[in-house]
Amino acid sequence: MRRKFLLLLETGLVLAGLCLGASAWKIHSALQQPLNITREELLEVPKGTTPTRTLYRLEADGVIKDAFWLRVYWRFNLARQPLHKGEYRMQPGMTVEGLIELWKRGDIVQYSMTLVEGWNFHQVRAALAKAEKLEQTLDGLSDSQVMEKLGHDGIFPEGRFFPDTYRYVRGMTDVELLKKAYDRLDEVLAKEWGQRSADLPYKEPYQALIMASLVEKETGVPQERGQIAGVFVRRMEMGMLLQTDPTVIYGLGDRYNGKLTRAHLREATPYNTYMISGLPPTPIAMVGREAIHAALNPVAGNSLYFVARGDGSHVFSDDLDAHNNAVREFQLKRRADYRSSPGPATAPDALDEQPIPAASPNIAPEVLEPVPPQAPAQMASPESPASVDEPPQAPSSAPAQPPAEEPAAAPVPEPDATAPQRPQ
Structure with a gap:
């Protein structure tokens, strides 16, 4: 009886060994089989998809064979390995084992x-x-x-x-x-705020962000960001209006068609810095780290004005006489192809090639009341509306008031570009 038992046990062990060996061979063969594809394909793994479901889907599509043995392999070797959602790149000649290695590494496209x-x-x-x-x-x-x-x-x-x-x-x-x-902006702004210069006219980081957006929209040459910020900061400190065209354009919203008229400069919107003192209520665009840094570390100096040369750079002036001379040289006698700033930033190739209007669908926060016209600052502002398309005049306490709808005599800018007659 004992001998019979031992014989049965021995036979069972042999059979078990043969089964295990056969299983191991089947699993090895399944892992080493090449994917049945002739060109690169992307395997999409939706969120919540299990390895078992993915393997059987590949088998149904004819990409692999023996999904059962691959499932057994995963069950006993990679049971705790998550399968990340996304796309995996399958190449001709890749084996199933190679694909599983992509899954293990989370090597997602x-x-x-x-x-x-x-x-x-x-x-x-x-x-x-x-x-x-x-x-x-x-x-x-x-x-x-x-x-x-x-x-x-x-x-x-x-x-x-x-x-x-x-x-x-x-x-x-x-x-x-x-x-x-959103989180990245908060991180960058907080870091730059902690390294800001002293005695700036901002009560909180958000005001610096607003200033940075003005600097971003006015800058054509990166090296001038700090100088442009310096002009705006000094004008704020002296109680002068900022008078920057990008804020007017933003306030017009969908009504801006590429032409900025002198009537637009007098229109009371919460963003028109010809009519309001200080900063507009919100930023007018996204800003990079360099613009934030410039707003928080403006270049020291005496300049209160700047005018575009037409190549993206500006001439900075300390007083109105020098500024008017620059206006006369670079704007009133400009070429027909004059541009006050570079064209709109080029979008990535994957995006629509048509320019997108410069208006936000929600132009101003709903809580803001319309801002009534304010008396211009007593100190002369840069490139007052009177100098938009007329010879510069002597400083006065208020800008000239031309006919309401007469367009400024300047080339039509691109929808997202700064208008040529920028009064800074």
């Missing part, structure tokens, strides 16, 4: 999106909507609803996102990417 300095929120949303690999969740939502979805209810979105190149994978939502940009 990544895409990139560049948010450009100077863009407004309308342009940001347009770029997000064209990113096919992003999961679109913001369609049909207002700007305020977008901010609520980001967890920042009541925050006006303009200028609150950091321009940079962001990586994302298929299945990532547009909200997730926007949150990255």
